[in-house]
Amino acid sequence: MDFQQYYDTRKKLVNNFLEKRMEKRGISNVDDAMKYSLLAGGKRLRPILLMATAEAVGANGYDFLPAACGLEMIHTYSLIHDDLPCMDNDDYRRGRLTNHKVFGEAMAVLAGDGLLTLAFEVMLEQRNVKPSTLVEVVHETAMCAGNFGMVGGQALDLDAENRQITAKELKTLHEGKTGAMFIAAVRGGAHLAGATDEQILALTRFAELIGLAFQIEDDILDVTSTAEELGKPIGSDEKNNKSTYVSLFGLETARKMADETTKEALACLDSFGEKAEPLREIAKLMTNRKN
Amino acid sequence: MDFQQYYDTRKKLVNNFLEKRMEKRGISNVDDAMKYSLLAGGKRLRPILLMATAEAVGANGYDFLPAACGLEMIHTYSLIHDDLPCMDNDDYRRGRLTNHKVFGEAMAVLAGDGLLTLAFEVMLEQRNVKPSTLVEVVHETAMCAGNFGMVGGQALDLDAENRQITAKELKTLHEGKTGAMFIAAVRGGAHLAGATDEQILALTRFAELIGLAFQIEDDILDVTSTAEELGKPIGSDEKNNKSTYVSLFGLETARKMADETTKEALACLDSFGEKAEPLREIAKLMTNRKN
Numbered sequence: 001m002d003f004q005q006y007y008d009t010r011k012k013l014v015n016n017f018l019e020k021r022m023e024k025r026g027i028s029n030v031d032d033a034m035k036y037s038l039l040a041g042g043k044r045l046r047p048i049l050l051m052a053t054a055e056a057v058g059a060n061g062y063d064f065l066p067a068a069c070g071l072e073m074i075h076t077y078s079l080i081h082d083d084l085p086c087m088d089n090d091d092y093r094r095g096r097l098t099n100h101k102v103f104g105e106a107m108a109v110l111a112g113d114g115l116l117t118l119a120f121e122v123m124l125e126q127r128n129v130k131p132s133t134l135v136e137v138v139h140e141t142a143m144c145a146g147n148f149g150m151v152g153g154q155a156l157d158l159d160a161e162n163r164q165i166t167a168k169e170l171k172t173l174h175e176g177k178t179g180a181m182f183i184a185a186v187r188g189g190a191h192l193a194g195a196t197d198e199q200i201l202a203l204t205r206f207a208e209l210i211g212l213a214f215q216i217e218d219d220i221l222d223v224t225s226t227a228e229e230l231g232k233p234i235g236s237d238e239k240n241n242k243s244t245y246v247s248l249f250g251l252e253t254a255r256k257m258a259d260e261t262t263k264e265a266l267a268c269l270d271s272f273g274e275k276a277e278p279l280r281e282i283a284k285l286m287t288n289r290k291n
Numbered sequence: 292m293d294f295q296q297y298y299d300t301r302k303k304l305v306n307n308f309l310e311k312r313m314e315k316r317g318i319s320n321v322d323d324a325m326k327y328s329l330l331a332g333g334k335r336l337r338p339i340l341l342m343a344t345a346e347a348v349g350a351n352g353y354d355f356l357p358a359a360c361g362l363e364m365i366h367t368y369s370l371i372h373d374d375l376p377c378m379d380n381d382d383y384r385r386g387r388l389t390n391h392k393v394f395g396e397a398m399a400v401l402a403g404d405g406l407l408t409l410a411f412e413v414m415l416e417q418r419n420v421k422p423s424t425l426v427e428v429v430h431e432t433a434m435c436a437g438n439f440g441m442v443g444g445q446a447l448d449l450d451a452e453n454r455q456i457t458a459k460e461l462k463t464l465h466e467g468k469t470g471a472m473f474i475a476a477v478r479g480g481a482h483l484a485g486a487t488d489e490q491i492l493a494l495t496r497f498a499e500l501i502g503l504a505f506q507i508e509d510d511i512l513d514v515t516s517t518a519e520e521l522g523k524p525i526g527s528d529e530k531n532n533k534s535t536y537v538s539l540f541g542l543e544t545a546r547k548m549a550d551e552t553t554k555e556a557l558a559c560l561d562s563f564g565e566k567a568e569p570l571r572e573i574a575k576l577m578t579n580r581k582n
Contacts, residue, residue, distance in 0.1 A: 026438030027467050030446035034438065081404060086396035105377035109400065110446050113372060116404065117437035120411045124430035131422035138429075139415035146408035147317030147325065155321035155401050176318050 003281040010051055010061065014044040014072065017065045021122060026114070033103040033111035034118070038076045040094050046071040046185045049282060053189030056269070056276035057199060063128055064192045067137060070123035071185055074145050077115035080108055082154065116145075129192055137188045144184035153177025157242075165243045171212075178218070179211030202268045206283070209265035213287040216258040219244035220251065262287040294572040301342055301352065305335040305363065308356045312413060317405070324394040324402035325409070329367045331385050337362040337476045340573060344480030347560070347567035348490060354419055355483045358428060361414035362476055365436050368406035371399055373445065407436075420483055428479045435475035444468025448533075456534045462503075469509070470502030493559045497574070500556035504578040507549040510535035511542065553578040 022035050047068030051061025061068075083090040083098040085105060090098055100108035123138045143149060153176025160173060186207035190200050222237045223246055237244045245254040265283050269276045313326050338359030342352025352359075374381040374389040376396060381389055391399035414429045434440060444467020451464060477498035481491050513528045514537055528535045536545040556574050560567045 027440075027443035027463060028438065028446035029450065030438050030442060077404075081400055084397075084400065086400060106375075106449050107446065109372055109375065109377060110442050110449070112404070113368075113407065114438040114442040114446075116407055117433050117442060121430060121433035121437060124426050124433065131426045134426055135415050135422045139412060142408050142412035142415065146412060147319065147321050147405040149318075151321060151401050151405040151408060152318035155319035155398065155405075158397050158401070159320065172318060 001277050001281075003278065003285075006278050006281070007048065007285075010048045011044045013062060013065060014047045014069055015039070017069050018072065021069065030107060030110045030114050033099055033107045034114050036102060037080050037093075037099050037111065038073065038115060040096055042072075042076075042094055044072060045282075045286065046075050046181055049182065049185040049279075050189035050192075052279040052282055053186045053203060054193035056203075056272045056279045057190055057193035057195045058275060059193035061189070064126065064189065066126040067123050067134075067188055067192060068185075070119040070138075071141070071181065071188070073115045073119035073122065074141070074150075075181060077112040077119070078150060078154070080112040080115070084108060087154075087158075126192070133191060137191050140191075141184045141188060144180040149176050149180030149184075150178075151176075153180065160243055162241045167248055170243055170245070170248065174212065174215040175208070178215050179208060182211040182214070183207040199272075202271065206265050206268035206279075209261050209268065210283045210286055213258050213261040213265060213283075216245045216254050216261065217287050219246045220254055220258065222246070223251065258287050292568050292572075294569065294576075297569050297572070298339065298576075301339045302335045304353060304356060305338045305360055306330070308360050309363065312360070321398060321401045321405050324390055324398045325405050327393060328371050328384075328390050328402065329364065329406060331387055333363075333367075333385055335363055336573075336577065337366050337472055340473065340476040340570075341480035341483075343570040343573055344477045344494060345484035347494075347563045347570045348481055348484035348486040349566060350484035352480070355417065355480065357417040358414050358425075358479055358483060359476075361410040361429075361432070362472065362479070364406045364410035364413065365432070365441075366472060368403040368410070369441060369445070371403040371406070375399060378445075378449075417483070424482060428482050431482075432475045432479060435471040440467050440471030440475075441469075442467075444471065451534055453532045458539055461534055461536070461539065465503065465506040466499070469506050470499060473502040473505070474498040490563075493562065497556050497559035497570075500552050500559065501574045501577055504549050504552040504556060504574075507536045507545050507552065508578050510537045511545055511549065513537070514542065549578050 018038055022031065022038065025031050050068040050071060051064060054064055055061045079093060080099045082088050083093055084100055091101055092098060099111055103111065120138065120142070123141065124134065126134055145151065153173050156169070156173040157177055160169065165173070183204065186203050187200060190203045195203065219237065222235065222244065237247070245257065249257065262283060266280055269280055272279070309329055313322065313329065316322050341359040341362060342355060345355055346352045370384060371390045373379050374384055375391055382392055383389060390402055394402065411429065411433070414432065415425065417425055436442065444464050447460070447464040448468055451460065456464070474495065477494050478491060481494045486494065510528065513526065513535065528538070536548065540548065553574060557571055560571055
């Protein structure tokens with residue numbers, strides 16, 4: 001399997017879907033601010049993860065583009081709000097000026113709100129599955145994105161600034177902030193593809209573990225990468241006095257944790273055979289990346 | 292019919308549902324910020340509108356509390372974000388300090404994000420309707436709340452500050468900012484209750500008209516009410532150089548417009564008979580209110 005080609009094909013499909021969907025213009029120029037961040041590139045990891053999981057279960061990932069791309073909208077809104085002056089106050093993202101730097105703070109708040117809302121709109125346009133399945137998938141996505149998941153994790157992150165937090169607190173924080181949306185992607189893909197309960201159990205564990213490995217790698221990159229490679233300033237965790245896997249365990253131990261967690265994640269896919277090969281490659285990509 | 296009792300009963304049901312739902316705590320204290328604004332009182336107009344519309348079509352409004360209360364969460368999130376320093380920069384709302392004044396800006400952004408997300412989660416928990424109907428209702432709610440509706444209207448509002456806008460622009464702005472969520476409430480209630488196409492057509496027109504009348508009345512109250520009655524500062528439109536129906540047409544003409552629009556709205560309900568009596572009373576309440 002040529003994984004690079006696999007990934008690029010799906011990334012192009014996601015980008016095409018998002019561009020096409022954003023051609024339907026709303027009533028104001030908040031659309032421009034929404035498009036600025038949504039169509040600014042990015043790895044499209046969450047939608048591709050959803051598609052690859054659906055494929056691991058035997059379905060065609062292409063069939064679930066609306067659900068997949070809704071996840072990218074949720075991810076993008078979270079970046080816009082996270083970059084705001086009152087939050088992380090970042091000037092650059094994906095190598096470009098952040099949303100509020102271009103459109104102003106008020107419009108950036110609305111662009112995030114608009115993308116979060118549009119995410120649900122688009123997901124509910126997924127038409128080739130049973131409505132009851134769609135209700136379940138979108139409901140679970142909302143749970144993963146909200147105060148039980150991503151938003152909750154970001155709130156914990158706020159509270160964790162300027163104080164030392166424990167390894168356990170850090171885990172809860174990341175399970176919410178980053179892990180929950182990976183779980184939404186993997187479980188969403190599994191449900192849409194009609195996975196068995198047993199498959200869903202194994203895939204959920206897989207998602208939890210790659211979410212953890214991804215976050216450890218993220219903390220490592222913040223100290224070892226360059227701003228060019230990362231497309232955003234490095235060292236921001238230290239600047240903001242944030243507890244990270246590196247600050248808590250040191251660089252070498254953090255590296256070892258990322259490797260072991262990835263191995264454990266891959267073991268969850270043993271029963272899926274050849275069809276899970278792209279999913280395995282994505283797991284490796286997420287935990288040994290340059291940006 | 293004792294309308295006051297009708298309204299109070301439903302308001303209590305909405306409040307109970309919201310309080311009960313918020314007992315399910317997420318992983319962080321963003322829940323406290325969410326609850327602060329969500330459980331701060333308020334008229335609960337949108338959920339009661341949904342229920343009264345369902346009743347006008349012959350269903351039991353109580354049956355649709357999850358869908359109804361999702362609308363209140365969307366409304367509340369929009370108020371939190373609207374009050375932010377980068378938006379309207381208001382210190383008081385519903386007679387209490389605004390969310391960011393109590394929890395800080397970053398947490399207020401997250402509280403809004405959390406409520407918007409939870410709104411979809413809760414709506415998708417509506418279990419006594421066909422999943423295909425629920426998908427349709429929640430999809431339409433997202434459309435009304437997003438860049439085609441409320442968020443779009445708020446973006447137009449931003450652009451309209453400090454410049455004179457035309458009556459036509461003002462109408463588009465309000466159709467988005469306020470009207471769209473009334474349409475979501477009325478059409479949502481109608482769909483959930485199994486209304487006919489003809490009924491939905493009449494109710495949609497009704498919703499458009501009461502939305503317009505409500506907004507005109509809102510502009511009137513901003514100049515004629517007191518801060519105590521309104522629970523928020525008066526005169527803020529003039530302070531922010533906002534175009535309003537009063538600034539464009541004068542107070543007397545605005546009053547006449549509100550009255551005529553309300554009459555036209557009521558005419559849309561003619562074929563619904565006795566069962567639409569609460570809906571008629573709500574329309575009158577919305578357009579002749581103290582706060």
